[in-house]
Amino acid sequence: MVTAKDVSDYSAHHLSVLEGLEAVRKRPAMYIGSTDHRGLMHCLWEIIDNSVDEALAGFCDHIEVFLYPDYSAEVRDNGRGVPVDEVPGTGLSGVEVVYTKLHAGGKFDSGLYKVAGGLHGVGASVVNALSARMDVQVDRGGLTQGLQFRRGEPGVFTDPKGELNPNNPFQPFEDSSKLTQIGKVKKGTTGTRVRFWADFQIFPKSTEFSFEDLKERARKTSFLVPGLTITVNDLRGEEHQSETYLHKGGTVDYVDYLAPDTAITDTWQLVGSGTFTETVQVLNPKTGHLEPKEMERTCEVDVALRWGIGYDTVEQSYVNIIETPVGGTHLAGFEAALVKTMRAEIQANSRKLKLGNKDTKIEKEDILAGMTAVITVRLPEPEFEGQTKEALGSAQVKPIVTKVVSDRLAAFLHSKRREDKTQVSALLEKIVAEMRSRLSARLSKEITRRKNALETSTLPTKLVDCRSNDVEQSELFIVEGDSALGTAKAARNSEFQALFPIRGKILNVQKTGTAQMLANAECAAIIQVLGAGSGRTFDLNQARYGKVIMMTDADVDGAHIRTLLLTLFFRYMRPMIAAGRVYAAVPPLHRIQVNAKGKTPGEFLYTYSEDQLHKELAKLEKTGRTYKEPIQRYKGLGEMDADQLAETTMEPHHRTLRRIRLSDEGAVNKAEEVFEILMGSSVPPRREFIVEGAAKLDAEMIDA
Known part of the structure; x- marks a missing residue:
């Protein structure tokens, strides 16, 4: 001092x-x-x-x-x-x-x-x-x-x-x-x-x-x-x-840099301006005193925003490139316009969105979910709240920002371009899904938490539950088809192994919104059985099972079903994958019946790949052992007897499991990219991926 x-x-x-x-x-x-x-x-x-x-x-x-x-x-x-x-x-x-x-x-x-x-x-x-x-x-x-x-x-x-x-x-x-x-x-x-x-x-x-x-x-x-x-x-x-x-772009490039998730809309730029008058004190050179003078000011507005598939909201606001972390009148005007415009658009499409009279109106948090936005205004002599300029105080800015955002956003929402219509439709469905998710959050938690003895009746009737209450030891097998379920019932250890069958291929949740996912019986049942919620409400500590094991046939359809299940877990129950609690069962492909030789009794050998099969056959020929032909090739889990399924796929001491997990943030981003290519709505990237990988594929490996 x-x-x-x-x-x-x-x-x-x-x-x-x-x-x-x-x-x-x-x-x-x-x-x-x-x-x-x-x-x-x-x-x-x-x-x-x-x-x-x-x-x-x-x-x-x-x-x-x-x-x-x-x-x-x-x-x-x-x-x-x-x-x-x-x-x-x-x-x-x-x-x-x-x-x-x-x-x-x-x-x-x-x-x-x-x-x-x-x-x-x-x-x-x-x-x-x-x-x-x-x-x-x-x-x-x-x-x-x-x-x-x-x-x-x-x-x-x-x-x-x-x-x-x-x-x-x-x-x-x-x-x-x-x-x-x-x-x-x-x-x-x-x-x-x-x-x-x-x-x-x-x-x-x-x-x-x-x-x-x-x-x-x-x-x-x-x-x-x-x-x-x-x-x-x-x-x-x-x-x-x-x-x-050095960035030659503007707010659009900034939003693309900030966005943490995959986009469901393009980055929209809302640009406009408005004028207002204010009385300022101006120095009179003749008298040397300050005198009031009415001046017309111009406020330029530049807003860029987009929505993604995630739930997080990213908002950055600036006045003459000075960041305003607390916000102010420009941010308030932006959010007011956003809420008013989106509410009106959803109301106009209420029939298409299947909104009933009981649905509560859309709230700001529903609209902001998954949104990334940069709000900038430029005007002469803005009023800040304090020298640190953490918030804009100019009251005249709010109505100008509100009008510009309302007019420009409405133009995007009513665009005649087919691509814009598709994006707007996906956006409205996402917002409505967020509203319904918010309204049903408490109910969802009650339904999806681990059920006690009095509540087990509310679980899906197809669930074959286990007796143990020890979450760490319990396992949930998601089984492909009712035929495999019958065999798995006899093969499982009912103390800690639960079974849940699914019929064929579930919904591809990468192409749909939350509302369609929850409306799908198979997806909703899996979420209910696991008991930990979904999306933002997912609570790993409430999961009813320590392991979730996808047990599908060892063919192309089985691989597709496994991919659809992984898409569901990645999109709506990602903490399960991050914690390494999701697995894929590895059932055998072949069963070799080895004949007895002298005092050596006959036995059964199981192999899990073509290479392993040839190695086992070569080893048998080298030792002079014979085997029964033709060698059995399992086309599905239902072809196995219960003891065979237990020994090869379900018993912890003999089975092989593939753990699905994300090692770091880079893996998350890579997985997000791959899921979007393989399971997303855009066809050209998938076609390009298939064409590039076709040369690496051995056609003889396809089980057609």
């Missing part, structure tokens, strides 16, 4: 300026939010945003940021450069006014900046006040000129051997301040370089700049300002790090 003695050391020429900055040092949290890591990064954001504002104005296309090991940071841009000439009525250069005067800057004049992030005029001067040292260099008019500050006071540092340090000797200006000419630059070259050192009188010495936060901010900004190149450099470690970001 600055003490009274510190203030007395200031020269009279700068005393009024420093008294203003003294308030910043006394209450820094009012201006930067806090004095921890977040506050230090906010200081860096303020300087970066000044350069970004030059890019928004069309005068800058490259920004570089450096983090140095001496707790300093530097921001360079190739913008117009801070004005170096004298500001009328002050006797000070433009550089000194910008970096020492609170509420001073070019962004109060709408003629200089149409839109800007730093509009309070306190950003650069606040950072200066909270820095042990700040060096500003400006390229302008063929010269490089500079000014140095110590805790907001202009002067000159004596840097021995050119080593920059905030503790070097400092001589403040006494009667007047002036810019130092550092060198010359080519004609037409302009730009600003600002380097500042964190002041440990304000920030704890353990506080450091975060390179990860800096990279994330640079990436976001490059999306929001297409064509702007941002390079960030970390020079603090043994190995220097550098990243460069």
Whole structure:
């Protein structure tokens, strides 16, 4: 903190300026939010945003940021450069006014900046006040000129051997301040370089700049300002790090980057603008006083959004490329328009969506599920809630955003293109399914939780349950067909092995929504039998069985059924797969009846592949053993006797199981991609996949 003695050391020429900055040092949290890591990064954001504002104005296309090991940071841009000439009525250069005067800057004049992030005029001067040292260099008019500050006071540092340090000797200006000419630059070259050192009188010495936060901010900004190149450099470690970001797209590209799931709609861009009038205080140059003046403002709206198959909502809101994590009037206007428009569209299609009179109206959470959206507005002099700009407070923005989003979204919903109609239909079904899922959440939990003795009657009648209540030991076999069920009943250990038959091929849930899945008897029964819910309501701890084993025939149809079951588990009961509790049974393909030889009795050998069969036959021939021909080839589970099925496929000590699991996040993404290719609605990617893989397939292996 600055003490009274510190203030007395200031020269009279700068005393009024420093008294203003003294308030910043006394209450820094009012201006930067806090004095921890977040506050230090906010200081860096303020300087970066000044350069970004030059890019928004069309005068800058490259920004570089450096983090140095001496707790300093530097921001360079190739913008117009801070004005170096004298500001009328002050006797000070433009550089000194910008970096020492609170509420001073070019962004109060709408003629200089149409839109800007730093509009309070306190950003650069606040950072200066909270820095042990700040060096500003400006390229302008063929010269490089500079000014140095110590805790907001202009002067000159004596840097021995050119080593920059905030503790070097400092001589403040006494009667007047002036810019130092550092060198010359080519004609037409302009730009600003600002380097500042964190002041440990304000920030704890353990506080450091975060390179990860800096990279994330640079990436976001490059999306929001297409064509702007941002390079960030970390020079603090043994190995220097550098990243460069340039995105020529806009909010559409940003949404595609943020989206965590597979899309069910294209990314829609809703663009428009509106005007409003407001009364602002404008300085009258004749009287030198502020006077009210009514001005017309234009608010530009740019919203990009899309829906995916997931449940998570991703919303990012910005005002003049400044992120507003708390939201504000622009986000409120967006969500209001979204809810109103989607409710009206669903009501208009109520018959098609099979909505009855008892259905409760759609809520915001139903619409936001699976949505990724970036909401940006640009307007002159927005009102933020506090200097940290975490929320937009301009009330006039909300109706403008609401109107733009309502009109543009309705245009997409009523598009005549066949592809758009398909996407809109899938979206409406998803929202209605979310509503029904929300309304039935409590009931679903009651139905799908593990049933006690009084509740077992509500389970599907086809379920052949086990006696044990030990979840870890219990196993559920999903069996293909009633014929296999009969054999499996005699083969199972009824203490811990339960059976549930399915009739043929279940619904392909990759192509349908939640509503169709729940309406399908087979899918609903599997979810009910497992007892842990589905989708967002799935609770792994409530699963009734420790293992789920898919026991299908060893043919093409069996493989297809197994794939359909895996699709159901991946889409709606993924934690079971992630926990490694889903398995595929491996029934044998062949049964070799070996004849007796001398005192050696006859026996049966089972093989699980063509290679294994040939190896076993070769081994028998080598030992002089004979076998009965033809060798039995199992076409289905129903061909086995109970003792054969038990020995080869169901008894834990003899069987072979394939565990289905996801090892990491990369595996999840890969699985999502494969399921979409094989089971999704889009045919061309599947055709391409089949054509590419056809050459690798041995036609003789197909059991036709």
